[in-house]
Amino acid sequence: GKRCLLYDDMVDTAGSLCNAAKAIVDNGATEVYACATHGILSGPALERIENSCIKELLLLDTIPYPENAQPCDKIKYMSVAPVFAEAIQRVYEEISISNLFE
Numbered sequence: 001g002k003r004c005l006l007y008d009d010m011v012d013t014a015g016s017l018c019n020a021a022k023a024i025v026d027n028g029a030t031e032v033y034a035c036a037t038h039g040i041l042s043g044p045a046l047e048r049i050e051n052s053c054i055k056e057l058l059l060l061d062t063i064p065y066p067e068n069a070q071p072c073d074k075i076k077y078m079s080v081a082p083v084f085a086e087a088i089q090r091v092y093e094e095i096s097i098s099n100l101f102e
Contacts, residue, residue: 006034011059014045018052025053038062039075046072 004024011017011034021032032054039059041049049057050072061077087097 002029003031003033004029006032006054008034008036010038010040011036011045011049011057012040013043014041014048014052017057018048018054021052021054031055033058035059039065041066041069046070046075049074 006017006020006024008017017034017036021034024032033056034054035058037060039057040063046066046069052074054074057075059075059077060080062080065075065077083100087100090097090100
């Protein structure tokens with residue numbers, strides 16, 4: 001009866017991510033959201049995600065969306081640029097970057 005969040009560092013073919021989401025729903029979750037740092041999205045990944053019970057998959061924009069691929073409404077991207085820019089600025093100013101991750 002809960003909303004769940006799955007987190008992974010990388011989504012390649014999305015098999016493990018989609019199977020984990022299904023297992024969570026089969027055990028009573030009402031919704032499953034997922035996020036990952038790197039969305040490689042190769043092979044059957046987009047079809048698997050589209051047909052999965054995952055409500056939304058948030059990816060960082062560290063890897064571009066596959067060329068010539070159909071859009072997947074479940075996938076949303078978040079830019080890493082603002083955090084990277086702030087970290088670079090702090091390094092040059094010799095200010096700690098640790099609190100960026102608190």
